[in-house]
Amino acid sequence: MVRVSAVAIALTLVFAGSALAIRAVTKVHLVAGNLVIDGEGGFTPTALPRNVNAPITLFGSGRISTVDKTLPPILETLQFEFDKHGAVDTTGLPKCTAAKLQATTVPQARQLCPGAIVGTGYGHAVVKFPEQAPIPANSPITIFNGPRIGGDPSVLAHAYTTVPVPTTFVVPVRIETIHHGRYGYRVSAKIPKIAGGSGIPISGSVRIGRKWTYKGRKHSYISARCADGRLQAIGQFQFNDGTRLQGAFVSPCQVQGG
Secondary structure (H helix, E strand, O other): OEEEEEEOOOOOOOOOOOOOOOOOOEEEEEEEOOEEEEEEEEEEOOEEOOOOOEEOEEEEEEEEEEOOOOOOOOEEEEEEEEEOOEEEOOOOOOOOOHHHHOOOOHHHHHHHOHHHEEEEEEEEEEEOOOOOOOEEEEEEEEEEEEEEEOOEEEEEEEEEEOOOOOEEEEEEEEEEEEEEOOEEEEEEEEOOOOHHHOEEEEEEEEEEOOEEEEOOEEEEOEEEOOOOOEEEEEEEEEEOOOOEEEEEEEEEOEEOOO
């Protein structure tokens, strides 16, 4: 295992989800042997109240590569534990279901559940069959508010590609409430096999944030506060060759008006 500390809240690789980091200036560079992960991201605004949560929008991007320029191993799972000084609010927000999204293209999915969209992004992968050159397999990503799982909110990450054949991917991600010291939330995702296991995730980006009014009150899908001058998270990345990266990410925040 490689442990890395950096000035960031989280590194987002499309494949799953969300990131927190200082806006536009935070970059992360992780190396384990031949494997390289680069990411950057942010949240706005970076000045937050000390004692109450305020709306924020998250954005981030990530890329997997290798030192020797060969194709990287396949990302199989990832997990993040996020700072307890934040919250996810789904009050009055429409939900989408995996069943509704099956066998849909990106436009079809977005038309079926427009009110449940909480984020969008883009994913890049390559499909490598034996004795053939890598084939690009790309897709817009849509993050939908999903049904509750064990009382916790969830999202559904939707993607669609035509390489090598038309395929819809729907990845459920539970936003689990935990009590683990500094951390109050955990998200875990298993990356679906692309092209029967011949597809390799390479890079992606995501932006998550939604504001709405329900019964006369304003709501924000994600909010946070600057309780003690920092926000932080832990991320774990597991690859099919056995490589495992774990990073502890810390970022300062500013007290609003202070």
